[in-house]
Amino acid sequence: MINITIRRATPDDAEAIDRIFATPRALWGTLQVPHMSVETRRKRIAEADAHTYPLVAVVDGEVVGQLTLHGNARERRKHTGALGMAVRDDWQGRGVGTALMRVCLDMADNWLNIHRMELEVFVDNEPAIRLYKKFGFVIEGQLTDFAFRDGEYADVYMMGRIRKKG
Numbered sequence: 104m105i106n107i108t109i110r111r112a113t114p115d116d117a118e119a120i121d122r123i124f125a126t127p128r129a130l131w132g133t134l135q136v137p138h139m140s141v142e143t144r145r146k147r148i149a150e151a152d153a154h155t156y157p158l159v160a161v162v163d164g165e166v167v168g169q170l171t172l173h174g175n176a177r178e179r180r181k182h183t184g185a186l187g188m189a190v191r192d193d194w195q196g197r198g199v200g201t202a203l204m205r206v207c208l209d210m211a212d213n214w215l216n217i218h219r220m221e222l223e224v225f226v227d228n229e230p231a232i233r234l235y236k237k238f239g240f241v242i243e244g245q246l247t248d249f250a251f252r253d254g255e256y257a258d259v260y261m262m263g264r265i266r267k268k269g
């Protein structure tokens with residue numbers, strides 16, 4: 104049984120987060136750019152606004168996954184939130200993503216009062232789509248040529264999850 108701890112990221116996690124995105128699947132599945140500076144990552148964590156919750160997953164004292172929950176500050180979109188996540192390639196498929204999602208959705212549902220969560224996912228990213236469906240997200244539409252990935256444009260699905268009542 105793997106012991107996975109989820110906590111808020113600190114600026115000192117920037118290097119470990121950089122190591123996550125240095126692995127090919129983590130880069131491929133997200134909108135990260137190769138060779139981003141660690142300093143930029145550090146700054147993003149240090150300067151996260153009050154609506155942004157950068158979380159990390161820690162196994163045996165090592166950061167192996169990350170998820171950022173973005174609350175929406177706009178007056179009429181305050182009931183919505185978005186997320187982005189990645190697990191280091193050598194840790195994928197071992198429950199880290201599930202642990203991160205559980206904490207994220209507990210925050211969204213029970214503490215931040217977020218009614219609608221949304222995200223974009225590349226249409227060929229099956230593990231991620233399965234994870235999101237497992238947590239109640241549904242495909243709402245497809246955005247054409249949404250991002251440039253490894254030499255070509257790629258489509259994403261827009262996925263949404265409406266919090267269950269009760």
Ligand SMILES: CC(C)(COP(=O)(O)OP(=O)(O)OC[C@H]1O[C@@H](n2cnc3c(N)ncnc32)[C@H](O)[C@@H]1OP(=O)(O)O)[C@@H](O)C(=O)NCCC(=O)NCCS
Pocket residue numbers: 128129130131132133187188189190191194195196197198199200201202223224225228229230231233234237
């Ligand atoms: C998507 C991602 C975050 C999932 O995290 P993870 O730690 O691998 O996920 P888990 O081990 O908790 O598995 C969660 C679910 O994902 C699915 N899954 C995981 N690995 C899979 C694989 N290799 N193939 C198919 N489905 C897979 C399963 O449905 C699994 O649930 P189950 O075991 O109950 O069936 C991770 O694979 C990842 O970082 N991928 C690269 C970056 C990325 O794509 N980020 C998402 C951007 S939208």
